[in-house]
Amino acid sequence: xxxxYEIAEEPNVDQVSPLGEDVIRGTxxxxxFPFGILFSTFLYCGEAASALYMVRIYRKNNETYWMxxxxxxxxxxSIMVQLTLIFVHRDxxxxxxxxxxxxxxxxxxxxxxxxxxxxxxxxxxxxxxEEPYVSLTRKxxxxxxxxxxxxxxxxxxxxxxxxxxxxxxxxxxxQAFLGSVPQLTYQLYVTLISAEVxxxxxxxxxxxxxxxxxxxxxxxxxxxxxxYDEYKIRLGPLEVLCIxxxxxxxxxxxxxxxxxxxxxxxxxxxxxxxxxxxxILFEPWVKFWKSGAQMPSNIxxxxxxxxxxxxxISVTILYAGINFSCWSAMQLRLxxxxxxxxxxxxxxxxxxxxxxLVENVIMVLVFKFFGVKVLLNYCHSLIALQLIIAYLxxxxxxxxxxxxxxxLRSLFTHNIVDYLHCVCCRRHxxxxxxxxxxxFEAEARQSIV
Numbered sequence: 001x002x003x004x005y006e007i008a009e010e011p012n013v014d015q016v017s018p019l020g021e022d023v024i025r026g027t028x029x030x031x032x033f034p035f036g037i038l039f040s041t042f043l044y045c046g047e048a049a050s051a052l053y054m055v056r057i058y059r060k061n062n063e064t065y066w067m068x069x070x071x072x073x074x075x076x077x078s079i080m081v082q083l084t085l086i087f088v089h090r091d092x093x094x095x096x097x098x099x100x101x102x103x104x105x106x107x108x109x110x111x112x113x114x115x116x117x118x119x120x121x122x123x124x125x126x127x128x129x130e131e132p133y134v135s136l137t138r139k140x141x142x143x144x145x146x147x148x149x150x151x152x153x154x155x156x157x158x159x160x161x162x163x164x165x166x167x168x169x170x171x172x173x174x175q176a177f178l179g180s181v182p183q184l185t186y187q188l189y190v191t192l193i194s195a196e197v198x199x200x201x202x203x204x205x206x207x208x209x210x211x212x213x214x215x216x217x218x219x220x221x222x223x224x225x226x227x228y229d230e231y232k233i234r235l236g237p238l239e240v241l242c243i244x245x246x247x248x249x250x251x252x253x254x255x256x257x258x259x260x261x262x263x264x265x266x267x268x269x270x271x272x273x274x275x276x277x278x279x280i281l282f283e284p285w286v287k288f289w290k291s292g293a294q295m296p297s298n299i300x301x302x303x304x305x306x307x308x309x310x311x312x313i314s315v316t317i318l319y320a321g322i323n324f325s326c327w328s329a330m331q332l333r334l335x336x337x338x339x340x341x342x343x344x345x346x347x348x349x350x351x352x353x354x355x356x357l358v359e360n361v362i363m364v365l366v367f368k369f370f371g372v373k374v375l376l377n378y379c380h381s382l383i384a385l386q387l388i389i390a391y392l393x394x395x396x397x398x399x400x401x402x403x404x405x406x407x408l409r410s411l412f413t414h415n416i417v418d419y420l421h422c423v424c425c426r427r428h429x430x431x432x433x434x435x436x437x438x439x440f441e442a443e444a445r446q447s448i449v
Contacts, residue, residue, distance in 0.1 A: 031123045031158050034116050040168045041113040043211045044081065044175060048074060048106070050204035051183065057200055069186055077179020080314075082108045084174050087311075088167040109171065116164040123157050139232035142410060150232060169218050176215020177321040181255070184208035188259040209252070216247035216326050223329035227342045228408055239405045242397055249394035250326050253387050254360065260383070261363035264371045276359070281320040284332040293335035315339060327352050327398075344412065353395055360391055 051074040058067035082103040086092060089112075091099050102111040137154050140147055187205050191197050220243050224233055235243075262269045295308060312334055322328040331341040331348050341348075364384040371380050402409070 031120065031161060034120055034161065034165060036165055037113055037116045037168045039214070040172045040175075041109050043172070043207060043214065044109045047175070047180065047183070047204065047207040047211055048078065050200060050207055053200050054187075054204055057198070066190055070183070073179055073183040073186065077175050077183075078106045080174045080178050081171050082106060083314075084171050085109065085112055085167055088163070088170060109168075112164065112167070116161060116168075119157060119161050119164070123161065126157075140230050141232040142408065169222060172211070172218055173215045173222075173322075174318065176212045177318060177325065180208040180211040180215070181251075181321065181325050184212060185255050185258060188255065189262055192259060192263050212251050212325070213244060213248045216251055216322075217243050219322060219326075220247070220329050224407065226330065226338070226340055227344075228411075231408060233407050235407055239401065239407065242401045242405050246394050246397035246401060247326060249390050249397065253390040253394065254325055254356070257360050257363050257367075257387050257391075260367040260371065260387075264367045277320060277324055280323045281316060284316055284319065284334050288334040291335055295334075312339075323352070327356075353398075357391065357395075361388060364388060 051070055055067050055071045085108050086103055102108050136151060138149055138151050141150050184205055187201055319328055319332045331345055333341045364387055368380045368384045
């Protein structure tokens, strides 16, 4: 899979190529303090410590099932986090027994954080000195509405620090959707049926909620970077704020609805939720088998067919975990080496939110009409209405982002308004071939990224 290296630098125009293509010579990139690495490590340690504390409390109170589920969710996400960092840094091909040992005792993120801090301090001490090993990086960028090519010299140390950032972004997504989402859902369920919120459980739920929101926000940013890999992308504070509000409302309302639905039907809700997850899990594989394509053999160097299959299964599980709680912002394509569809694909987004909205309404209605009053001392109708409104508001922020705040929205041949107009107003059949042609041109244009 492709690596995405972020170089935070505003380019200065040094030279323009005499050939028809504009080439901007960017100055050497500045290195920034790795706040994201520290924050991801803090979330990992905080959630792990609070989960182990709750395991101790549940064991002390002889609550075996609560203890088992809490510990299982913690262990699964922690193991997947270690494997992610090992895979990104390619530790299996290196002679680093200390690193492997730290990952074995689930302290890999802490060690990697220390490595990143040491690398940053080394760069800080050598600021102003030229590095002996540099490489050229080229990216496209939109300047005053025009597409130009930018070229930088990137030092080896800065690229290594960027690789650490890249690894922690993927780690945060693994932790959020394979650990924090099931942990937060289960702790909310326990809180609902026990009608009490001890401090330890509240701390665990807060860490899990922050982790899920952070992971979903990174999911959007990484999706944009992967789809537009040839472009240098900058997200301002307003764009990040919009994504954070959109994702927090979407995930919170979705998880609360799932908890209320599960608390209402108890074991009867398991088949519905399991079927929902399995449909998302096997959808990419069904499309892969129907296409008749062969399994990609060049996802990573020196990978056997078994290793490739393990990677594809892991990616599919993560994809299903993301889509179960929120939109993944990209569509998985197992037949492609890059594993993702780089087209904008408004239809996939519209289908996802339409299906999820119908599901949420059904689960809320089940809670409203069959929910036991002992569970909550509040009006069920008001709770149901607030949850649906919160989900609709999250969709509103999503539409706002893609219509006005997307960093490369000028590349869209069709935006959100055009798609809604095409879906809702099919009264002019004579204009349909033109729209189909424009849609084909839009997909072709996105595919060049």
